[in-house]
Each structure stands twice: as C-alpha cells, then as structure tokens.
Amino acid sequence: xxxxxxxxxxxxxxxxxxxxxxxxxxxxxxxxxxxxxxxxxxxxxxxxxxxxxxxxxxxxxxxxxxxxxxxxxxxxxxxxxxxx
Amino acid sequence: xxxxxxxxxxxxxxxxxxxxxxxxxxxxxxxxxxxxxxxxxxxxxxxxxxxxxxxxxxxxxxxxxxxxxxxxxxxxxxxxxxxx
Numbered sequence: 001x002x003x004x005x006x007x008x009x010x011x012x013x014x015x016x017x018x019x020x021x022x023x024x025x026x027x028x029x030x031x032x033x034x035x036x037x038x039x040x041x042x043x044x045x046x047x048x049x050x051x052x053x054x055x056x057x058x059x060x061x062x063x064x065x066x067x068x069x070x071x072x073x074x075x076x077x078x079x080x081x082x083x084x
Numbered sequence: 085x086x087x088x089x090x091x092x093x094x095x096x097x098x099x100x101x102x103x104x105x106x107x108x109x110x111x112x113x114x115x116x117x118x119x120x121x122x123x124x125x126x127x128x129x130x131x132x133x134x135x136x137x138x139x140x141x142x143x144x145x146x147x148x149x150x151x152x153x154x155x156x157x158x159x160x161x162x163x164x165x166x167x168x
Contacts, residue, residue, distance in 0.1 A: 008137045014130025021122035034118035038105035046098025053092045053145075061137075062146070 005061060012065025019072035026079045037084060040077040047073060089145060096149025103156035110163045121168060124161040131157060 001009075026032055047070045054062030085093075110116055131154045138146035 004137065004140050007133060007140075011130050011133030011137050014126050014133060016130075018123045018125075018127035018130060021126075022120040025118070025120045029118065031118045034109070034113065034115045036106040036109045039102045041102075042098050042105075043102035046095050046100075046102060049091060049095030049098060053088065053095050056088050056091075059143075 008059075008061030009065075012061050012068075016065050016068045016072065019069060019076060023072055023075050023079065026076065026083065030083050032080045032084045035076070035080050035084070037077075037080050040073060040080055043073050044070065044077055092143075092145030093149075096145050096152075100149050100152045100156065103153060103160060107156055107159050107163065110160065110167065114167050116164045116167045119160070119164050119168070121161075121164050124157060124164055127157050128154065128161055 022035075026035070047066050050066040051063055051070065054060070054066060106119075110119070131150050134150040135147055135154065138144070138150060
C-alpha cells in the first residue's frame with residue numbers, strides 16, 4: 001500500500017473514530033440538548049452520498065471510512081431523536 | 085461536469101453545511117456541555133489529512149468540501165474550548 005493510500009486510511013480513521021467519543025458521551029449522560037438535530041440529519045445524508053461517490057470511483061479509503069462514519073453518525077442521530 | 089463529480093459536490097455540500105447549524109446553535113445558547121471535545125479534536129485532525137489526500141489525488145470535490153468543513157469544525161472546536 002503506497003503512502004497516499006495510507007494517508008487516506010489515516011484520515012478515515014480520524015474522521016470516523018471522532019464520532020465514537022460523542023456517541024459514548026451521550027450514552028453515558030443521556031443528554032443531547034446541545035447537539036444539533038439538523039446537523040446529524042444533513043450529515044447522515046451527505047455520508048450516504050460520499051459512500052456512493054467513493055464506490056463509483058473505486059476509492060476504497062473513502063468508501064470504508066464513510067461506511068463506518070455512517071454507522072456512528074446514524075447512531076448519534078438516533079440517540080438525539082430518542083433523548084432530545 | 086459529469087454526474088459523478090456533481091454527486092461528489094452534493095455529498096460535500098451536505099457533510100460541510102451540516103456543521104453550520106451546530107455552530108449557530110452554540111453561538112446562540114453558549115452551551116457546549118453535551119458536545120464532545122475529543123470528537124472535535126480528532127475530527128479536525130482527520131479533516132486536515134483528507135485535504136492533503138484530496139490535493140495529492142487532484143480530487144477537487146474532496147478538497148473543497150474538507151477545506152470548508154475544516155473552517156466550521158475548527159470553529160466549533162474553538163467554541164467548545166471557549167464555552168466548555
């Protein structure tokens with residue numbers, strides 16, 4: 001794997017794993033008052049589009065990163081709807 | 085512009101503009117208690133890496149989207165540090 005692809009995966013690991021502490025924080029506190037519902041609605045839509053764009057371009061770091069981000073951001077969206 | 089590139093820009097518009105309502109919400113309420121500092125620290129790092137990855141691959145939808153997201157996510161990070 002060349003260093004550019006490695007950088008893509010590293011970027012993906014950061015922008016994906018970033019959502020995990022937010023999800024854990026909500027699960028622990030059950031508080032989502034300061035979280036924007038609009039943000040997670042629009043974000044989830046955009047991530048689905050990035051997945052499709054990456055699939056068409058055979059850009060695997062982009063596809064894998066966005067697929068995992070979709071799970072985490074979608075989870076936060078569900079928690080916001082549930083606790084918000 | 086072909087439809088795949090259009091889809092990339094559309095994905096970028098969603099995942100970028102999504103952070104705007106969150107930033108506006110914080111500016112209005114000055115409350116960031118439920119926002120994860122770790123999330124925005126790791127996210128900002130990842131977005132910088134996506135910008136570099138996109139620049140190397142000449143993937144302009146990816147570069148432009150992440151450059152704008154960097155401004156907005158960086159703004160939320162600063163607000164979290166300031167009000168958190």
